[in-house]
Amino acid sequence: MSGSSFTSIPVLDFSQALSPSKSTFLANLREALVNVGFFYLRNAPISAQSQEQFVEKALGLFELPLEKKLEIEMVNSPHFLGYSRLGAEITALKPDYREQFDFATELPAPGPNEPLYRNVVGPNQWPDETAIPGFRQSFDKYLSEVSSLAELFPGLIAEALDLPPTTFDQVFDNPQQHKLKLIKYPPPLGASNEGSGFQGVGPHKDSGFLTFLLQGTPHHGLEVQNKNGTWIPAPPLPGTLVINIGRSLEALTGGICTATTHRVSLRPESFHGGCSGPRFSFPVFQGVSLDLSADKISLKIPVHIRDLEFELESEKSSRRTFQVENVEAKAEVRRLNDINVGVFLNFKPPN
Ligand SMILES: O=C(O)CCC(=O)C(=O)O
Numbered sequence: 001m002s003g004s005s006f007t008s009i010p011v012l013d014f015s016q017a018l019s020p021s022k023s024t025f026l027a028n029l030r031e032a033l034v035n036v037g038f039f040y041l042r043n044a045p046i047s048a049q050s051q052e053q054f055v056e057k058a059l060g061l062f063e064l065p066l067e068k069k070l071e072i073e074m075v076n077s078p079h080f081l082g083y084s085r086l087g088a089e090i091t092a093l094k095p096d097y098r099e100q101f102d103f104a105t106e107l108p109a110p111g112p113n114e115p116l117y118r119n120v121v122g123p124n125q126w127p128d129e130t131a132i133p134g135f136r137q138s139f140d141k142y143l144s145e146v147s148s149l150a151e152l153f154p155g156l157i158a159e160a161l162d163l164p165p166t167t168f169d170q171v172f173d174n175p176q177q178h179k180l181k182l183i184k185y186p187p188p189l190g191a192s193n194e195g196s197g198f199q200g201v202g203p204h205k206d207s208g209f210l211t212f213l214l215q216g217t218p219h220h221g222l223e224v225q226n227k228n229g230t231w232i233p234a235p236p237l238p239g240t241l242v243i244n245i246g247r248s249l250e251a252l253t254g255g256i257c258t259a260t261t262h263r264v265s266l267r268p269e270s271f272h273g274g275c276s277g278p279r280f281s282f283p284v285f286q287g288v289s290l291d292l293s294a295d296k297i298s299l300k301i302p303v304h305i306r307d308l309e310f311e312l313e314s315e316k317s318s319r320r321t322f323q324v325e326n327v328e329a330k331a332e333v334r335r336l337n338d339i340n341v342g343v344f345l346n347f348k349p350p351n
């Protein structure tokens with residue numbers, strides 16, 4: 001695939017990462033990181049049972065009466081956690097057509113002497129256990145399994161880039177907060193939605209390190225933009241998660257790993273046949289340390305890895321600042337008000 005913009009999303013097999021075929025896994029991972037920014041993962045160590053139970057409870061949560069959902073509305077939370085009504089979110093200047101609950105690794109709120117930005121971490125707003133018994137238990141189990149998987153990836157990514165496996169250790173807090181968003185995209189309201197381009201969620205890049213997305217229903221609609229500007233479909237493949245790179249990983253690697261723009265388009269044709277109900281999806285956003293700062297990050301990406309990066313002629317001149325022997329990735333944490341992950345990283349090219 002090197003040398004041209006991608007036209008499909010690669011599928012990686014996690015069982016290879018733990019076997020004598022690990023080098024094949026790492027080669028495929030490297031290709032996906034540098035040229036695509038997205039991949040499907042098969043055979044992830046997530047139990048089918050915990051995934052099914054979580055999805056069942058998540059669907060049940062959306063079915064609660066509105067007043068129960070409003071009991072845990074995000075406006076009540078200083079930590080940007082909780083329920084957001086349909087249409088409450090704007091992406092790329094247009095309203096998104098989705099309803100969502102934001103949850104995260106359960107962590108205590110910061111103390112009074114901690115900096116204000118630490119408020120993005122804090123306890124969840126849990127739904128009433130009597131209204132949806134077992135929700136929290138199934139949520140905790142699924143998030144803990146995805147978190148364990150997520151925590152294996154920084155080492156694998158480092159190895160795929162021919163860096164020491166501990167390269168990214170300094171980038172994470174212990175415990176690290178990860179966010180799990182529950183999303184419902186109702187079927188589009190026909191022609192009246194056309195003005196917004198049937199926008200489920202508008203074009204964006206995620207902010208964190210990696211995102212681990214479970215597409216909960218068979219609808220199509222997730223699309224990934226390649227470097228020619230073409231939207232490549234990423235339909236659900238049974239038994240896979242979709243993993244994509246966030247801006248933090250892109251900044252940390254000086255742009256070698258690509259945070260790729262994606263969107264969810266709610267075209268009516270995606271809601272036919274067996275997909276007549278709403279689309280549900282469940283991304284886990286892998287966070288990075290809130291105290292990450294420029295002086296802590298200085299990666300020496302090997303030249304042969306940097307040379308893999310395919311760039312269109314038109315992009316080359318604007319990004320020539322990266323063409324130095326040792327790329328230094330300088331990251332600066334800003335006010336953490338992005339509800340997905342809460343981290344903005346400012347990349348400064350080397351002097
Ligand atoms: O719903 C999806 O499939 C993707 C959602 C997404 O990209 C996001 O919430 O950041």
Ligand SMILES: [Fe+2]
Nearest residue numbers: 204205206262
């Ligand atoms: Fe996203």
